[in-house]
Amino acid sequence: NDWWKILSEMSSIFIWFIHILGFVYEAVMIIIGILTLVAGKKIGDKKTQILGMGFLLIGCGDASHTIGHVLADLIPTPEILFIESTTTAISVSLATVFFLTIRLYASLARTREIGGLDIGLIGLTVFTILMAFLTWTALYGVKRGDPGYTYLIATRSLAVIGMTLTGYIGAFSFIRMARARLREANPILVKRYRYAFRGMLLMVVAITLVFFHPFLIHYPGAMFIVTVLKSSALLSAALLTYLGIVGPSWFVRRL
Incomplete structure (x- = not known):
């Protein structure tokens, strides 16, 4: 009984640690989003505004998720x-x-226009959103053995695959764009994009962890480790990308 009580208390501590870590990560993402949006508007750069909106949206979305977990606990x-x-x-x-905004930023930075792959990715994003809401609202409460369980597995898998695929396409498109920027003559610009390049490499790691995250719901220990790693990778990726793309004056002076 004593051991069970200790394990229960440790589990509770881990859960609240995850919640606190989540709120810190989400607050930083929202702040980065606002700062990127403001910077984009100041210089009239639509692609930077699009990326800033992306940071803001993922911060708000993950914050709603953490609030949902806290309320459920x-x-x-x-x-x-x-x-x-x-x-x-x-x-x-x-x-x-x-993840879509990352791809749009890369496309606009390289060609200054939205291409066929971008339009296709917008369609995939809409499809993924539909699958997500089917999984976690319309099919909520469906359990193994229920008539709709096969549909639940299918829609959940499609939602996660759609999110991950969009993420990989966005991240690798950005990496390709950043590599081209590393060949620029401007040394300050090159140094900035080195940060953005490293940030997007970390984003690839984060996306991979995001893919596995929903499938670990029945494995608390693995879920804890992956959640910490995922949040840390996303946060580091966002900070490095922000520094490289926006290049705030205090940062540029130190390059």
């Missing part, structure tokens, strides 16, 4: 548990939109 009523599930759909949807 404190008030585990059926209504609150449904709200928590809905925030999962919101989080997945806005994360996919964020």
Whole structure:
């Protein structure tokens, strides 16, 4: 009994640590989003504004998810548990939109226009959002053995794959664009894009962890480790990308 009590207390500590880490990560993402949006508007750069909106949206989406988890831990009523599930759909949807904005930034930076792949990726984003809400709202409460369980597995898999695929396409498009910038003559610009390049490499790591995250719901230990690594990778990637893309004056002076 004593050991069980100790394990329960440790589990509770881990859960609240994850919640606090989540709020810190989400606050930073929202701040980065606002700063990037303001910087883009100041110089009239639409692609920077698009990326800033992406940072802001993923921060808000993940914040809603964390709030849903906290409410479910404190008030585990059926209504609150449904709200928590809905925030999962919101989080997945806005994360996919964020990954889309990375691709749009890269396209506009390279060609100054939206291409066929971008339009296709917008369609994939809409499809992923639809699958996310089908999974975590319309099929909420469906369990193994229920008639709709096959549909639940299918829609969840499609939502996660759609989000991950959008993320990989966005990240690798950005990496390709950043590598081209590393060959620029301007030494300050080259140094800035080295940060953005490294940031997007970390984003690839984060996207990979995001893919595995939903499938670890029944493995608390693995979920804890992946959540910490995922949040840390996303946060580091966002900070490095912001420094490289926006290049705030205090940062540029130190290059």
